[in-house]
Amino acid sequence: MGSESTNDILVHIEAGVMTITFNRVEKKNSISTAMYATMADALIQSDSSHAVRVVVFQGHEAIFSAGNDIGDFLNGPPSNEESPVFRFLHAISAFSKPVLAAVCGPAVGIGTTMLFHCDLVYAGDNAAFSMPFVNLGLCPEAASSLLVPQMMGYHRAAEALLLGEPFMAEAALEVGLVNRVLPPLETNSYTQAIAKRLATKPISSLIETKRLMKKGFTQTVKERMQEEGASFGRMLKEPAAKEAFGAFLEKRKPNFANL
Ligand code: COA
Secondary structure, eight states: OEEEOOOSSEEEETTEEEEEEEEGGGGTTTTTTTHHHHHHHHHHHHHHTOOEEEEEOOOSSEEEBBBBBBHHHHHOOOSSSTSHHHHHHHHHHHHOSEEEEEEEEEEEEEHGGGGGGGGGGEEETTTTEEOGGGGGGGOOOTTHHHHHHHHHHHHHHHIIIOOOOEHHHHHHHTSSOOOEEEHHHHHHHHHHHHHHHHTTSOOHHHHHHHHHHHTTTTTHHHHHHHHHHHHHHHHHHHHHHHHHHHHHHOOOOOOOOOO
């Protein structure tokens, strides 16, 4: 594999490191169906490629990702396990080699939940993590209903998932979601440097160590993702989500009074 690119996702491979860059800044790096498909394909192909030893996800210094493209949710919601969003989630959660993320600015929805499937996360001091599924009439995805309480403890998880308000880089550091907080302009380059260091290590040891650390959770994570996916798909079609998405697109506050 060489380096390849689409409009909104850039995939670049160099010295054993595959960097996947969100490149849709004008739409706050929200993730469309095509972007999920590109990322899923890149992960699936590179898992068995000798050219890739480490993967890095990065965004822009002012925005990591605004999460799922809301227009896509309205027009073409994911309908089954083969939908690009679910292919991406399965690919990142099952990826056998180290996955790193460099996060600056807002990381909304899947922009945060995908990080629970990364091995190392570096955050700019402007990073703001949020999982506003309830505010959108939805429920958690990416096995976050399992992994967030596991990482943060139940009450902090309830705050993050029931209230859905953003928490900043320092709070994410405290709960163990991020490894280190850096100035935003240094976050991508620092993450690349760590990735390059990892890429020089014996790949079989990296893979086996990651497998052993995750052993015991893999099946549970998969099952939770499926259960969440079924609820999420159903809730997307219900009035609360329609009201939330309509309100976002019409730039008004949602009204859940009767929902
Ligand atoms: N899907 C589709 N478009 C999105 C988007 C999303 N998730 N997030 C932002 N955009 C678009 C906006 O519609 C806007 O488009 P326009 O310029 O054509 O009007 C553009 O990106 C800029 O967004 P804006 O909201 O003006 O930027 P901001 O700096 O004020 O706020 C965010 C940034 C990320 C806090 C805010 O955009 C946001 O909350 N986005 C929605 C997040 C969300 O609910 N995601 C779904 C999770 S499941």
